[in-house]
Amino acid sequence: xxxxxxxxxxxxxxxxxxxxxxxxxxxxxxxxxxxxxxxxxxxxxxxxxxxxxxxxxxxxxxxxxxxxxxxxxxxxxxxxxxxxxxxxxxxxxxxxxxxxxxxxxxxxxxxxxxxxxxxxxxxxxxxxxxxxxxxxxxxxxxxxxxxxxxxxxxxxxxxxxxxxxxxxxxxxxxxxxxxxxxxxxxxxxxxxxxxxxxxxxxxxxxxxxxxxxxxxxxxxxxxxxxxxxxxxxxxxxxxxxxxxxxxxxxxxxxxxxxxxxxxxxxxxxxxxxxxxxxxxxxxxxxxxxxxxxxxxxxxxxxxxxxxxxxxxxxxxxxxxxxxxxxxxxxxxxxxxxxxxxxxxxxxxxxxxxxxxxxxxxxxxxxxxxxxxxxxxxxxxxxxxxxxxxxxxxxxxxxxxxxxxxxxxxxxxxxxxxxxxxxxxxxxxxxxxxxxxxxxxxxxxxxxxxxxxx
Numbered sequence: 001x002x003x004x005x006x007x008x009x010x011x012x013x014x015x016x017x018x019x020x021x022x023x024x025x026x027x028x029x030x031x032x033x034x035x036x037x038x039x040x041x042x043x044x045x046x047x048x049x050x051x052x053x054x055x056x057x058x059x060x061x062x063x064x065x066x067x068x069x070x071x072x073x074x075x076x077x078x079x080x081x082x083x084x085x086x087x088x089x090x091x092x093x094x095x096x097x098x099x100x101x102x103x104x105x106x107x108x109x110x111x112x113x114x115x116x117x118x119x120x121x122x123x124x125x126x127x128x129x130x131x132x133x134x135x136x137x138x139x140x141x142x143x144x145x146x147x148x149x150x151x152x153x154x155x156x157x158x159x160x161x162x163x164x165x166x167x168x169x170x171x172x173x174x175x176x177x178x179x180x181x182x183x184x185x186x187x188x189x190x191x192x193x194x195x196x197x198x199x200x201x202x203x204x205x206x207x208x209x210x211x212x213x214x215x216x217x218x219x220x221x222x223x224x225x226x227x228x229x230x231x232x233x234x235x236x237x238x239x240x241x242x243x244x245x246x247x248x249x250x251x252x253x254x255x256x257x258x259x260x261x262x263x264x265x266x267x268x269x270x271x272x273x274x275x276x277x278x279x280x281x282x283x284x285x286x287x288x289x290x291x292x293x294x295x296x297x298x299x300x301x302x303x304x305x306x307x308x309x310x311x312x313x314x315x316x317x318x319x320x321x322x323x324x325x326x327x328x329x330x331x332x333x334x335x336x337x338x339x340x341x342x343x344x345x346x347x348x349x350x351x352x353x354x355x356x357x358x359x360x361x362x363x364x365x366x367x368x369x370x371x372x373x374x375x376x377x378x379x380x381x382x383x384x385x386x387x388x389x390x391x392x393x394x395x396x397x398x399x400x401x402x403x404x405x406x407x408x409x410x411x412x413x414x415x416x417x418x419x420x421x422x423x424x425x426x427x428x429x430x431x432x433x434x435x436x437x438x439x440x441x442x443x444x445x446x447x448x449x450x451x452x453x
Contacts, residue, residue: 002036002073003404004029007444008310014443016404017078020071023330023447024062027051031059036073067266070453079395092139094362095132096146097165098123100159104189104232108356109255109283109291122355123158129165130359131376132353137176139379149183151352151363156190166202185209185253187221187239188234196241204249208238211254212266212280217419220291235273242275248291254280257291262298264308271315271322279325282434286414293430302437309441313448328409329442343410347373347389351380361389364415389414392424399427409435 011029013022024032027047034043047056049114066072096449101122103110133148133238142145148169150162169180184199185207199206213216214231221230238252252275256263263280270278282301293301308324343411344350344380347361354366358375365371375380392414394406412435416428 001402001404003403004033004342005440007306007440008448010444010447012440012443012447014404015072015074017076018071018074019331019407020444021364021446022025022066022071027055027059028062031056031063032072035063036191074119076414082138089141090348090380090390091141091143092136092349093143094149094350095136096149096350097124097129097132098152098153098352098354098363098366099129099155100153100162101355102157103153103187104157104224105154105187105221106224109220109257109285109289122318124161124355125294126161126164128355128357129161130168131357133165133169133172135376135379135408137172137178140178142410144177145181146177147181149182149185152186154187154189155184155226156186156195156210159190163198175301180284188237189230196244200245200248206245206250208216208241208250210234210250210252212263213269216260217248220257239274247275251277251279255283256370257279257283257294261297263305264304264311267308267310267324276322278322284428285430286417298430298433301434303361305437305441310446313445316449326438327442328444329439329446331443331446342413346414347386347392361385362415388424396425396429399432405436405439408439
């Protein structure tokens with residue numbers, strides 16, 4: 001399968017199944033399109049009046065060589081791979097610990113309903129968290145590196161338990177031959193020197209939640225009492241945190257809505273404030289929500305990604321670059337085959353744990369009882385749902401199996417699919433269009449930076 005597109009002056013050809021990407025001239029670009037559809041003879045016939053004969057013959061020679069080397073028109077060899085996946089033993093490698101079903105902000109778009117997740121406010125006890133880490137160790141097989149994300153609500157509202165659980169995990173690493181990679185997602189309201197010092201020592205990654213410019217952030221992320229600007233409280237803390245974080249991984253993460261479709265300005269605002277690891281994600285919300293992204297917004301959003309990509313390149317070349325999460329793409333090797341086929345591993349390799357120890361496929365399914373998988377005492381008992389997630393891959397989705405982006409997005413988010421279509425093997429269509437554009441931008445950026453002009 002071939003995907004061709006033009007972006008920022010580049011003619012780009014993707015060979016989907018090999019992962020090869022080619023930047024070509026106009027003759028080769030046109031020739032490949034005809035070659036895939038009608039074959040070699042049609043290329044010479046259709047292009048004879050458009051380009052000199054020798055250029056067409058040279059283009060055909062390049063196409064033949066790429067094809068012989070397995071870099072063009074390669075076959076899809078992966079569909080057979082997933083047929084055995086259900087029979088493999090499930091190995092859990094990551095947990096999302098909901099240490100606090102409570103929050104000190106009142107974000108309008110919060111899928112967790114201000115941290116309550118369709119239920120009650122609750123704080124995870126040390127005992128439940130300890131059982132969760134034991135469950136992860138016991139169900140991780142031979143995998144050495146394990147991931148634990150402290151999540152909420154707002155996890156800093158249960159800070160003492162977070163610290164104790166990190167200490168417990170560290171205490172078990174050597175005896176179990178495991179290595180814990182702890183992360184935390186915080187809105188920053190409770191960030192202080194003590195938290196910063198501990199997090200920078202113990203956390204492999206940190207997600208700092210703020211939406212962008214002051215007026216954008218405060219519209220969607222008000223304080224619980226409605227008094228004061230959450231931006232003014234949080235931004236100075238985040239700037240100091242990022243400075244002290246040094247070279248360790250972090251992301252400042254925002255959400256854009258229908259109210260800031262010019263979200264590139266928020267990305268650049270973060271960059272101008274000194275942050276160099278940035279992620280700004282589209283909101284996912286019911287269509288009736290006033291802030292929800294709609295189909296008619298897509299044209300502006302896709303153009304905004306193009307604009308952001310051009311500014312991204314410009315700043316990189318000027319020596320004041322930053323990383324934007326959705327423009328980071330690995331063309332040399334990429335994720336393993338299983339990851340590329342099945343994505344995040346929700347419901348199988350990755351589980352969410354509620355404050356009282358229940359297990360769900362991921363944080364977005366928490367509180368939906370039909371997706372309850374078990375708990376930290378019994379382990380996973382709902383194997384029917386687990387096995388449905390095991391088979392949730394790009395070949396189980398009609399919208400995905402012939403899409404050029406399938407090995408980069410891995411079929412998209414199961415929760416978004418469920419929320420919009422009532423099936424985990426469908427796809428959130430608006431999200432798909434944005435993801436495809438981001439992938440195209442990311443590949444174009446690689447070409448532009450390699451070009452050096």
